[in-house]
Amino acid sequence: MATPSSSSRGWTSNITSIAACVYFFLIILxxxxxxxxxxxxxxxxPIHVTSSQLIASEIFPVAAVKALLYPGAIVNGLLTNRTVPSWENLLSTYNLTSIKEASAVTDLQRLEVLAGSYFSVAGALVGILRPGRMSMFGTLLILWGLIKEGILGKPVNTDPTKVVYVYPTMLIAVLCAFSAVKYDVKKAMRNSPARPIAKPMPSSSKAKLR
Structure with a gap:
């Protein structure tokens, strides 16, 4: 018969795995x-932001970036016009063909969103095998970057067509990112070092009474 602690750990593990899977599909699709x-x-x-940087910096092969974009492109193509996008024209679909000539100032002004997108994509991929804190860290960075621009107005945006907007799905991403973090309280307490018991100095009054 399963003990309450083991059933609690199993329930927590299921929640963590489900949250990691939902976050994976949210990012990859x-x-x-x-x-x-x-x-x-x-x-x-986040994949669009990450892919634009990877193509511009030539860190990864173009085929690897296309493989990252293709699952979401297929879903988007089937939902919009019921067609599967071409592998050869994938970069033009995402406006990445002339990305190397584009100015990097826009991304440099939003370093939190850029770094958070990297962590979110990496966390979604790694989280399927082993859920961790990378997704949570990336999502919080993106959220802070968007809040900073929306509330504090940094950087200043005068173009109404480029206004920053947060979709309601951001709430799902935040909840899944936090839920995918596995934390064992009992293990943490067991691994924490025991506090040494303070002993009175030989010259103290307590030592003399002994």
């Missing part, structure tokens, strides 16, 4: 969670 100016124009997903 490119469900819009924000709208922010980027080197490719207007980016709606």
């Amino acid at each position: 490119q469900i819009p969670i924000f709208r922010v100016p980027c080197r490719a124009g207007m980016c709606l997903t």
Whole structure:
């Protein structure tokens, strides 16, 4: 018969795995969670932001970036016009063909969104095998970058067509990112070092009474 502690750990593990899977599909299938100016124009997903940087910096092969974009492109193509996008024209679909000539100032002004997108994509991929804190860290960075621009007005945006917008799906991303973090309270308490018991000094009054 399962003990309450083991059943609690199993329930927590299931919640963590489900949250990691939901976060994975939310990122990989490119469900819009924000709208922010980027080197490719207007980016709606962390993968779009990440891909524009990877293509511009030539860190990863173009085929690897296309493989990252293709699952979401297929879903978007089937939902919009019921067609599967072409592998050869994938970069033009995301406005990434001339990304190297685009100005990097837009992304440099939003470093939190850029760094958070990297962590979110990496966390979604790694989280399927081993859920961790990378997704949570990336989501919080994106959220802070969007809040900073929306509330504090940094950087200043005078173009109404490039207004930053947060979709309701951001709430799902935040909840899944936090729920995917596995934390064992009992293990943490067991691994914490025991506090040493303070002993009175030999010259103290307590030592003399002994």
